[in-house]
Amino acid sequence: MSNKSRKDQYYKKAKREGYRSRASYKLQQIQQRFEVIHEDDVVVDLGAAPGGWLQVIKDLNATAIGVDLQQIEPIKGITIIESDITDPATTEKIRNHARKVDVVISDAAPNLSGVWSVDHARSIELSTSALNIAKQILKPGGAFIVKVFQGDLFDEFLKIVRENFSFVKAFNPKASRKQSAEIYIIGKKFLNVPVNLNAFYEVQIVAIGEAGDGIAKINDFIIIVPDAKKDEVITVKLTDIKPTFAFGKRVS
Numbered sequence: 253m254s255n256k257s258r259k260d261q262y263y264k265k266a267k268r269e270g271y272r273s274r275a276s277y278k279l280q281q282i283q284q285r286f287e288v289i290h291e292d293d294v295v296v297d298l299g300a301a302p303g304g305w306l307q308v309i310k311d312l313n314a315t316a317i318g319v320d321l322q323q324i325e326p327i328k329g330i331t332i333i334e335s336d337i338t339d340p341a342t343t344e345k346i347r348n349h350a351r352k353v354d355v356v357i358s359d360a361a362p363n364l365s366g367v368w369s370v371d372h373a374r375s376i377e378l379s380t381s382a383l384n385i386a387k388q389i390l391k392p393g394g395a396f397i398v399k400v401f402q403g404d405l406f407d408e409f410l411k412i413v414r415e416n417f418s419f420v421k422a423f424n425p426k427a428s429r430k431q432s433a434e435i436y437i438i439g440k441k442f443l444n445v446p447v448n449l450n451a452f453y454e455v456q457i458v459a460i461g462e463a464g465d466g467i468a469k470i471n472d473f474i475i476i477v478p479d480a481k482k483d484e485v486i487t488v489k490l491t492d493i494k495p496t497f498a499f500g501k502r503v504s
Contacts, residue, residue, distance in 0.1 A: 271308075273304030279304075279305045279357070279397075281427055282423060282436060283308070288355055291312065299382075301318075301322035310330060316330045317349055319332075319337060321334065333349070337360060337381050338377070346385070347389065353394065355394060360382065361399065362375055372403035379398045379400045399436055400435055406435075410437060416443055417443060418441035421437070447493065449491075452489050455486065455488055457477065466480025477499075478501075487502075
């Protein structure tokens with residue numbers, strides 16, 4: 253199927269089924285593959301205009317909050333916040349409507365300049381803003397979906413997402429245009445923890461677990477260190493992070 257035919261297929265389908273954007277099918281396909289949104293979840297959609305993703309959230313019987321600088325035509329039962337996702341004040345505006353957020357999603361794209369390096373950098377900036385908001389409002393174990401343009405900065409951004417979620421995948425929905433450089437990153441099981449993957453920490457072994465591993469703590473967060481003795485002070489590199497504990501490898 254040609255790119256034009258593919259575009260026409262989803263454009264016509266959206267018109268026929270009452271969706272505001274062909275992008276609605278991208279979220280549907282992400283949902284079918286990864287089951288990110290569940291019934292009764294609170295979902296914040298960053299860069300929500302014109303509202304196609306908000307309609308899908310509503311179809312899934314979840315509570316939607318849409319955020320965008322552009323005006324969004326009202327959708328019954330959905331909260332709309334007019335704000336810039338790159339503005340730090342936006343986080344507090346969201347908190348005024350929801351203290352517990354299960355999922356943060358973003359299909360935001362920059363205004364295109366036609367210069368690829370510039371457009372890619374702007375895409376990463378928007379995606380980073382979305383991630384920063386997600387880190388502040390997501391509940392532990394929450395989920396994240398964000399659109400990114402592929403390019404030189406993509407791998408570094410993906411690495412940062414992996415430092416904050418236990419499960420991370422990059423995915424290209426069929427509803428995306430064939431020649432588009434966009435790709436979606438899906439993060440699940442948000443790690444709301446005081447440590448970072450592959451970072452180094454000096455810790456004291458405060459106990460020995462039943463399996464014989466050393467137990468250390470960073471701000472009451474448990475670090476499991478094999479081959480360690482009680483009361484040792486050592487430097488460890490964190491090799492795996494779970495929602496309630498992490499594994500550390502001795503480096504000194």
